[in-house]
Amino acid sequence: MTGLGQDLRYAARGLWRRPGYTVAVVLTLALGIGANTAVFSLIRGIVLRPLPYAEPERLFSVYEEHPQEGPRLASYPTFLDWRRDSRSFEALAFIRGATRILQLRDGSEQVIAGYVSPEYFRAVGQRPLLGRAFLEEEERSGAPVAVISNSLADRRLGGAAAALGATLRLGGAAVRVVGVMPPGFGYPAWAALWMPIASLPAADRSVLSARALHTDSRIVGRLSPGVQLDRVRGEMNTIAARLARAYPAEHEGWTRVGVAPLAAELMGDAEMRLLILQGTVLILLVICCVNLVNLALARGLVRSRELAVRAALGASRRRVVQQLLVESLLLALAGGVAGAVVADWGVGLLKRSAPDVLPRLQEVGLDGWVLAFTAVVALATSVAFGLLPALRVSRPAMLARLADGGERSGIGPGRSRLRSVLVVSELALAMILLVGAGLLLRSFDRLERVSLGFDPDGLVTLRVITPSPGYEEPGRVLELYRRLAESVGAVPGVRAVALTNHLPLTGASMNTQVEVDGRAAGVETESSALFRTVSPDYFGTMRIPILRGRGLQRSDMSQSTGAVVVNQAFVLRYWPNADPIGRRVTVFKSVQPRADFGERLDGTVVGVAGDVRHFSQEDELAPEVYLPYTRNPPLWIQLVARTADDPERLIPALRRAVLSVEPGLPVVGEGLWQGFATMERLLAATRAPRTFSSVLLLAFALTALLMAVVGLYGVISFLVVQREREIGVRMALGARPADMLALVLRSSLRWCIAGIVTGTAGALALNRYIASLLFEVSPNDPVTFVVVALILGAVAAVASLVPARRAALTDPMRTLRSE
Amino acid sequence: MMELRDVERSYQTGPTRTYVLRRIDLTIREGEFVTIMGPSGAGKSTLLGILGMLDHTWTGEFAFVGEAVHALPPKKRVELNKRYIGFVFQKYHLIDDLTVYENLEIPLSYRDVKPKERAAIVGETLDRFQMVGKKDLYPSQLSGGQQQLVGVARAVIARPRLLLADEPTGNLHSAQGEEIMELFTRLNREGTTIVQVTHSEKNASYGHRVIQLRDGWIVAGESAATSPSS
Structure with missing residues (x-):
C-alpha cells in the first residue's frame, strides 16, 4: 500500500x-x-x-398437552410420576411459585419465592455466585434457607456480599440467605429467591398432593447427554398415556407431554x-x-x-x-x-x-x-x-x-443512468419500510378500537397479599378486605372501590371446570371458564355493562343466595339459543392451597355481563363465571378503585389508607404488581412489545423517507446545476418558466413512479415476515399501499419543487454569459 | 525522442464519427523546444494529452524513447508518463488542499521516492525556484504567477526528460509570462525536451520550431501531412 x-x-x-x-x-x-x-x-x-x-x-421446559385444549402446567404429583418413570433426563426439577411478603427495615415488599425440588440447581446447571446451594439435609427437612437473586441482593440488601448469611423475614418466618445467584440468572423469570420445596408452610403444603392444580409452577429438565428429543417426547407421551388411564378424573385427554427448549420460554418472540x-x-x-x-x-x-x-x-x-x-x-x-x-x-x-x-x-x-x-x-x-x-x-x-x-x-448518459438507478432504489427501499410501518400503525389503530369491555380511565389497583401469621382464617381475611375497601373508598377523589381475585390485564387468572344444566346439543360435556370472584361494586367500578338480568348485590355476598353472573361468551358457548337467567351452573373452588380446593360451588345465573379482554386486547374472548368473593375467599386480592381525576396523583393517599388498616401490607415495590398501579400503566405494559416494534419500525421508516427525499433533492439539485446551460439556452429560445418546471419535475416523477412500483413489489415479497406482528390487517392491505405511495409521491414532489423552481427562475443571460 | 505515425483521435457522436486529430505524423528529437499552435478546436490539447500518455483512445503508431506506445497497455503507458514526463497547465491545477511543499511532493510520492529523499529533493527545488518562504502556503494564498511557478516546479521536480505545457502563460500578465518562458528556456538548455501549446507568437519565439494544427490536421511544421483542403 x-x-x-x-x-x-x-x-x-x-x-x-x-x-x-x-x-x-x-x-x-x-x-x-x-x-x-x-x-x-x-x-x-x-x-x-x-x-x-x-x-x-x-435445558427444556416440560408441560402437559391436550390435543384440543393445548398446554397446561403439570401438578407436583404428576411431576413426581414423570421423575420416577423417565430415563431421559439427567435432572428434572419442579418449581412452585408463591407470593410472599418480604419485611425489611425500610418497608415491606411483595416477592415471589420459587420453592424448588431437590434437583433444581443441577437441572439449571448454575451454582450460586456466593455461598452455596441447599444441603441434602436442608432439602429433606425443609430448613428455612434461601438462595436469592443478584438483583434482590443489590436492590434491597446492600449487595451480594452483605446479603450472604443475612436473615430475612419472609411471610412472617425467619429465612437465612445461604447463597446469591450470579447477575442475569433468573429462572423462572418471576422468582426473586429460591427455597427447598419441603419448606413450604403447612398452609400451602396441599399443593404437593393436589393432582388437579395447574398454576404457578414450572418444570425444567436437563436432558442426559446424547439423548435425542424424539426419544424424550416418545417416552414422556407413554408416561402421560399411562397417567391418563390411572387418573382419568385429572388426566383424561392429557396424553401428551410438551418438551420445549428453555430458551424459547425465556425469549418468547423476541428473536x-x-x-x-x-x-x-x-x-x-x-x-x-x-x-x-x-x-x-x-x-x-x-x-x-x-x-x-x-x-x-x-x-x-x-x-x-x-x-x-x-x-x-x-x-x-x-x-x-x-x-x-x-x-x-x-x-x-x-x-x-x-x-x-x-x-x-x-x-x-x-x-x-x-x-x-x-x-x-x-x-x-x-x-x-x-x-x-x-x-x-x-x-x-x-x-x-x-x-x-x-x-x-457535465454528465454523460451512463452517469445519469447510475444516478437514476440509485434514486429509484432508495425510493423503493423507503417505500418498503414505510409500508411495513404503515401496516403496524394500522394494526395499532385496529387494536385501539378493540373494546376492553371495561373503562380503564381513572382506575388504580393494588394486589393485596395477606400477611401471615394472623390471616389464616377466611373470616379474618374477608374482614381485612372489607376494611381495606372501606378505607380506600373514603379517600377524597375515589368514586368507587371493588375487590376481585383476578383483575383484567394483571396477567393473573384461574380456570375452573364448569357443569351447566340444559346445555345446547353439540357442546362438550366438560369445559372450563375463567373463575372470577368479585365484590358487589365490581361491575359498577369497572363499568362492565350488565346485558341481562342483574349484577351481584351486597345481599349475594352471604353464602345462601348462590347468585352467579356469566359473561356473553359463556352464554354463546353453553346456551346460544336460550335464556340463561335462572339456569344452574356448577364451578369448583379454585383458591389454592386451601383445603377446600376443588369443592363444588353450585349457583344460579342472575345476570349476563359484557365480555372483557382479560389478558390483552388481542385475546380471544373466553367464558367467565363471576361469583361473590365471599364464597371462596382468595389468599390475596386485587383492590381496584375508580378515581375522579388523575389516579397517579391519588396513590400516596391510597397507600396511607391501606397502611392505616394493616401496617404490614406492602404498598410499594419494584415491579408493576408490587405496589399501586394505574390501569393505564397495565394497559401500556400489555401493549409494550407491540409498541416497541411499531415505534422503532416507524422511526426507522421515517428516517428512511427523510434520507430518500434528501437523496432525491440532492440529485435533482445536482442535475439542475448540470443542465443550467441547457436550461439557459432553452429559455433564450423562448421556453417559459413553467416549461422548465415541468422539465425538472418530469424526471422526478419518473423516478418516483419507478420507486413506488419497485417498492410495492418488494413490500409484497417481504411483508409476510412481519405478518405475525399484524393485528387484523393483511400484509397486502391495499389501503396502506395506496396511502404510503401517495405520501411518498407528495414528499418527493415537494423535494423536487425547490430545485425545479430554481430551474424555472434561471436567468438565461447570466447563464450564457458565464459560459 | 518520439515519433507519431498516422495517429488519429475521434469521438462517436450518435451515428457519425467526429475526428479531432487526423493522420498525425510527427517527430520530436531529444532536447527540442517545440511549440504547437492553431485555432481553438484544432486538436492541440488532445495531441498534448496523447503525448503525455493521458489519452489512450487513439489509433496509429507512437514510439516514445524507443518504446512502441501503441502496443502498450494503459498501465504501462502510465509508467512511461511517470518516468519521463512533466506537465504544466494553463490554469496551474495545483491541489487546493495541499501546501506548496506538499504539491511539490506529490509527483515524487507517485514515483515511490522514499520520504527522506523526497524531503531533500523538495527542499532543493524550493531553493532553486526561490520559494522557500512560501512552502507552507496554500495555492489560494499565492498570486497567479507564483502559482504557475509552483506548477512548473512541480512539473520538473521528478526530473522529466519531456515537459509538456498547455498554455502555460495563458492566465498570467506579460511580465509573469516572460518569467515563465525564461525558465522554460533555461530548462531546455539544461537538456529537458519541451512541447508547449500556445496562442502567443511571442511565446512561440522561445522555441525551436512551430507545428501548426488546423481541424485536426498538421498544416505546417516538420513532418506536416498534406491538408485535404490544400
Whole structure:
C-alpha cells in the first residue's frame, strides 16, 4: 500500500477543510451504523449470548398437552410420576411459585419465592455466585434457607456480599440467605429467591398432593447427554398415556407431554421481533449508503479536475482509487465511532424507558462482539459508498478530460443512468419500510378500537397479599378486605372501590371446570371458564355493562343466595339459543392451597355481563363465571378503585389508607404488581412489545423517507446545476418558466413512479415476515399501499419543487454569459 | 525522442464519427523546444494529452524513447508518463488542499521516492525556484504567477526528460509570462525536451520550431501531412 500514510494525512486534511461535507457524511453514517449497531447489540445480548446456564441446549421446559385444549402446567404429583418413570433426563426439577411478603427495615415488599425440588440447581446447571446451594439435609427437612437473586441482593440488601448469611423475614418466618445467584440468572423469570420445596408452610403444603392444580409452577429438565428429543417426547407421551388411564378424573385427554427448549420460554418472540428490526435497519443502512454514493459521485465530479491532475502527475489508477478509498474509510471510521455512541445512547434510552420490553434487556451492552460488528459494518459501508464512485471517477476517460481542456464536463448518459438507478432504489427501499410501518400503525389503530369491555380511565389497583401469621382464617381475611375497601373508598377523589381475585390485564387468572344444566346439543360435556370472584361494586367500578338480568348485590355476598353472573361468551358457548337467567351452573373452588380446593360451588345465573379482554386486547374472548368473593375467599386480592381525576396523583393517599388498616401490607415495590398501579400503566405494559416494534419500525421508516427525499433533492439539485446551460439556452429560445418546471419535475416523477412500483413489489415479497406482528390487517392491505405511495409521491414532489423552481427562475443571460 | 505515425483521435457522436486529430505524423528529437499552435478546436490539447500518455483512445503508431506506445497497455503507458514526463497547465491545477511543499511532493510520492529523499529533493527545488518562504502556503494564498511557478516546479521536480505545457502563460500578465518562458528556456538548455501549446507568437519565439494544427490536421511544421483542403 504505497503512500498510504500520505493519503491518510491528506485525506484527513481535506475532510477537515470541508466541514459541511464531512459532517453530512458522518451524520448519515452515524445514523445508519448506529441503528444497526444498536439492534445488533440487542440480538447479541438477548439471542446470541449463551443463557447463564451450563450447556443451555440441553435445558427444556416440560408441560402437559391436550390435543384440543393445548398446554397446561403439570401438578407436583404428576411431576413426581414423570421423575420416577423417565430415563431421559439427567435432572428434572419442579418449581412452585408463591407470593410472599418480604419485611425489611425500610418497608415491606411483595416477592415471589420459587420453592424448588431437590434437583433444581443441577437441572439449571448454575451454582450460586456466593455461598452455596441447599444441603441434602436442608432439602429433606425443609430448613428455612434461601438462595436469592443478584438483583434482590443489590436492590434491597446492600449487595451480594452483605446479603450472604443475612436473615430475612419472609411471610412472617425467619429465612437465612445461604447463597446469591450470579447477575442475569433468573429462572423462572418471576422468582426473586429460591427455597427447598419441603419448606413450604403447612398452609400451602396441599399443593404437593393436589393432582388437579395447574398454576404457578414450572418444570425444567436437563436432558442426559446424547439423548435425542424424539426419544424424550416418545417416552414422556407413554408416561402421560399411562397417567391418563390411572387418573382419568385429572388426566383424561392429557396424553401428551410438551418438551420445549428453555430458551424459547425465556425469549418468547423476541428473536423474531429483533430479526425484523435488524432487517429494517439494514435497509436503512443501504439507503444511507445510496445517498452517500450519490454524494460521493457529485463530489467526485467536482474533484475530477484534481484527480485528473494527479493522474497527469503520474498517479496510477490504483493510487487514485486508494486515495478515494482512504477518504471513505476515514469517514466510515468517524461514522462508526459516532454510530457506536448513537447505539450506546439508544440502547441506554431503551433500557431506561422500557426495561421489560425484551427479556435480558438489562444485560445488553456494547461488548467486543458488538464493536467488531460495528467495525465490519463501517468497513463494508466505506467500501460500498467509496468504491463505486472511486472506480467511476478514476476511469481513464474521466482523467483524460483534462487533456482536452475539460470541455466535455457535465454528465454523460451512463452517469445519469447510475444516478437514476440509485434514486429509484432508495425510493423503493423507503417505500418498503414505510409500508411495513404503515401496516403496524394500522394494526395499532385496529387494536385501539378493540373494546376492553371495561373503562380503564381513572382506575388504580393494588394486589393485596395477606400477611401471615394472623390471616389464616377466611373470616379474618374477608374482614381485612372489607376494611381495606372501606378505607380506600373514603379517600377524597375515589368514586368507587371493588375487590376481585383476578383483575383484567394483571396477567393473573384461574380456570375452573364448569357443569351447566340444559346445555345446547353439540357442546362438550366438560369445559372450563375463567373463575372470577368479585365484590358487589365490581361491575359498577369497572363499568362492565350488565346485558341481562342483574349484577351481584351486597345481599349475594352471604353464602345462601348462590347468585352467579356469566359473561356473553359463556352464554354463546353453553346456551346460544336460550335464556340463561335462572339456569344452574356448577364451578369448583379454585383458591389454592386451601383445603377446600376443588369443592363444588353450585349457583344460579342472575345476570349476563359484557365480555372483557382479560389478558390483552388481542385475546380471544373466553367464558367467565363471576361469583361473590365471599364464597371462596382468595389468599390475596386485587383492590381496584375508580378515581375522579388523575389516579397517579391519588396513590400516596391510597397507600396511607391501606397502611392505616394493616401496617404490614406492602404498598410499594419494584415491579408493576408490587405496589399501586394505574390501569393505564397495565394497559401500556400489555401493549409494550407491540409498541416497541411499531415505534422503532416507524422511526426507522421515517428516517428512511427523510434520507430518500434528501437523496432525491440532492440529485435533482445536482442535475439542475448540470443542465443550467441547457436550461439557459432553452429559455433564450423562448421556453417559459413553467416549461422548465415541468422539465425538472418530469424526471422526478419518473423516478418516483419507478420507486413506488419497485417498492410495492418488494413490500409484497417481504411483508409476510412481519405478518405475525399484524393485528387484523393483511400484509397486502391495499389501503396502506395506496396511502404510503401517495405520501411518498407528495414528499418527493415537494423535494423536487425547490430545485425545479430554481430551474424555472434561471436567468438565461447570466447563464450564457458565464459560459 | 518520439515519433507519431498516422495517429488519429475521434469521438462517436450518435451515428457519425467526429475526428479531432487526423493522420498525425510527427517527430520530436531529444532536447527540442517545440511549440504547437492553431485555432481553438484544432486538436492541440488532445495531441498534448496523447503525448503525455493521458489519452489512450487513439489509433496509429507512437514510439516514445524507443518504446512502441501503441502496443502498450494503459498501465504501462502510465509508467512511461511517470518516468519521463512533466506537465504544466494553463490554469496551474495545483491541489487546493495541499501546501506548496506538499504539491511539490506529490509527483515524487507517485514515483515511490522514499520520504527522506523526497524531503531533500523538495527542499532543493524550493531553493532553486526561490520559494522557500512560501512552502507552507496554500495555492489560494499565492498570486497567479507564483502559482504557475509552483506548477512548473512541480512539473520538473521528478526530473522529466519531456515537459509538456498547455498554455502555460495563458492566465498570467506579460511580465509573469516572460518569467515563465525564461525558465522554460533555461530548462531546455539544461537538456529537458519541451512541447508547449500556445496562442502567443511571442511565446512561440522561445522555441525551436512551430507545428501548426488546423481541424485536426498538421498544416505546417516538420513532418506536416498534406491538408485535404490544400
